[in-house]
Amino acid sequence: MAYGKDAWKNVKKEQPIGVFDSGLGGVSVLRELVSLLPAEDFIYFGDAAHAPYGERTEREIRALTTAQVDRMAAEGVKAVVLACNTATSAACAPLRRRYRQMPIIGMEPALKPAILSREKPRVVVMATHATLRQKKFARLVARFKDAGEIVKLPCPEIVEFVERGEIHSRALHEYLEERFSSVLQTPVDCVVLGCTHFPFVREAIREVVGQDVQIFDGAAGTARELKRRLREADALQESGQKGAIEWLSSSSDPNYVERLKRLYAL
Ligand code: DGL
Secondary structure, X not given: OOOOOOOOOOOOOOOOXXXXXXXXXXXXXXXXXXXXXXXXXXXXXXXXHHOOHHHOOHHHHHHHHHHHHHHHHHHOOOEXXXXXXXXXXXXXXXXXXXXXXXOEEOOOOOHHHHHOOOOOOEEEEEEOHHHHHXXXXXXXXXXXXXXXXXXXXXXXXXXXXXXXXXOOOHHHXXXXXXXXXXXXXXOOOEEEEOOOOHHHHHHHHHHHHOOOOEEEEOHHHHHHHHHHHHHHOOOXXXXXXXXXXXXXXXXXXXXXXXXXXXXXXX
């Protein structure tokens, strides 16, 4: 069942799909993956022992992500979803060169649908520092900068709020108010959640930015891309039965897997 770096031979439709994040955030993506591909089996891994990734160097993020993808590949996954914008920015391209035949699907801040949603919108992209400073993001901005105004808003602490399970707290609300205070001096049309932890605090963000602002995230697009790649490789599970999820993490907290499951069920 397991296969090496250079081959994706004899892939079996019943092999699971690996889903990776620095912690709890990728669960927001996993929900979309299961909703679009209910017959697939998934292995979710949250690298909580090393989170937050967004405050690490590119080199560290690449090394941590590569180690986990190598482990999942050795376990025989048929594809990997990097359900983390930060890991995607730092490691997706080198991982695609390392695993030429296995689909590696990354996340991208949903800037394109936000910018195209109306005439010259003002779009705020919330993400980690690591995502916003990467060349990958600069290239995305260069593509769309003439179609609207793009404002970068690093919000690394949200990752820690979510990891602590604080998705409605007063401290979170105050943090968001502070982060948005100068940005909201000029009307905002769209907010892009460029980190997979952020959809869990969507309601708190909505309270701060108001009802008229449209909020985008990249999970559904990633799920569609995974389906497209599996179909193209004739590797979609066809059992017709509901798939299973295996939950794994590097956390020292014995309850971490339970927390992953609870968040999934929210
Ligand atoms: N979920 C990760 C992302 O999408 C957050 C990373 C972190 O700082 O650990 O960027």
